[in-house]
Amino acid sequence: MPAQSDAELDRAFLALADPVRRALIARLSRGPATVNELAEPFAMSKQGVSKHIQVLETAGLITRTRNGQQRPCHLDPAALESLTAWIDTYRLQAEQRYRQLDALLKNLSEGQKK
């Protein structure tokens, strides 16, 4: 399922690298919301928030629907999952290496005790 391109990962991680966009994600994890609703808590123009939303959408982290003149945003859990999958690939590999190293060191010290 993954096999995400460099450009896709670039966009997704870049989208997460901003406190406003992370706050938008936190908000959307509790349910869909319109641009106005999303913009309300921020000391920023609505256009500014709209830009952040576009970054999230281009990154594939959110989707938009149409409801009259509103265009609600929805968080896409699958997109988030593919990011944790990428990270975990390398995290688990590194952790396994550390475990093997620990075991090796333990074996060495056991040998010395004898």
Added chain:
Amino acid sequence: MPAQSDAELDRAFLALADPVRRALIARLSRGPATVNELAEPFAMSKQGVSKHIQVLETAGLITRTRNGQQRPCHLDPAALESLTAWIDTYRLQAEQRYRQLDALLKNLSEGQKK
């Protein structure tokens, strides 16, 4: 353990938002490496790679040790884990909402059948 600041998350996700830095992470997941070893595969100056390494280090994703005139880099699995933890917080919440919505819709259609 988390409670990571906005600035920390900014640095960490920004560090991941670059194909070169992700390739460095992939390499380091297989074991420590020096700057020269890390720079070798790239069509880029060693200074350029060194900058990327500093970004990863400032983000806390890697640590450095000293071995003679070499300064090997080591991937820090715990730092990666804290990022997946952040993402999963919101991913799981969104997934749960979708499951509840599915259950609700299923209940409604069951009711109609009767």
Added chain:
DNA sequence: CGCTTTATCAACTGTTTAGTTGACTATCTT
């Protein structure tokens, strides 16, 4: 002590990003 290797620091350039304001599109309301 020179000389090489490893790596970083400093200054500079081109590109991208974040935010603003003002004008515009599209939909709903009366």
Added chain:
DNA sequence: AAGATAGTCAACTAAACAGTTGATAAAGCG
């Protein structure tokens, strides 16, 4: 049709980033 509401597009500025080259530091080797 006129007006209000929701949102985007376009142009601009200030700041941050990616990469370069050149000089420097620090450790190992002859």
